[in-house]
Amino acid sequence: MEQNSFLDAVELHRDMVFRIALHQCGNPHDADDAVQEVFLRLYGEKKPFEGPEHLRRWLIRVTINLCRDMLRSPWRRRRVSLDALPPAFETPEQESLYQSVMALPEKYRTVLDLFYYEGFSVQEIAELLHVSVTSVTTRLSRARKLLKQQLTEV
Known part of the structure; x- marks a missing residue:
């Protein structure tokens, strides 16, 4: 290049x-x-x-x-x-959300990141991860459900 x-x-x-x-x-x-x-x-x-x-x-x-x-x-x-310091957050809610997302299994973190932060569609995520569209939608659904449970517990 x-x-x-x-x-x-x-x-x-x-x-x-x-x-x-x-x-x-x-x-x-x-x-x-x-x-x-x-x-x-x-x-x-x-x-x-x-x-x-x-x-x-x-x-x-x-x-x-x-x-x-x-x-x-x-x-x-x-x-x-070495218990690295987490990134600095502007509000406690952002830190709580970050900690909750990081507590999820890797396959759920990945789809959440690509969908919400990078703006990829479900189809594009499926192509990037070499999985089916159904797998991506299932992972997103389960990740949202797990996040909701974690955040309501807090």
Whole structure:
């Protein structure tokens, strides 16, 4: 990838990649590492992208896969957590919602993030995650139900 288009892609998609990585990893430090790795892979990508939407989808797919690999790594299982500080929130309600979302299983966090924060349709999420549309709608429904239960308990 040429340097100018790479810099434009980083500027345009950096926040999106970080948000997805944060939702996947649950830790801002790991999310930063994932963002760096994703953009290193983008810089080394030889194939041209068909357009901006193709690039965006590629970045999302690589981010999700990289974060999953990071979470599965033996190193991560053996390390001791330093209890990283959660991101700063403007209101206690935002922090409560964030903690509730992060308590959900990974498959529910992913669909919630892609649907609500990134604005993808159910069909697009199904294509990105390589699952059926029915699976995505089921995951969204279950995630909403779990969130509702958690938030009403608080």
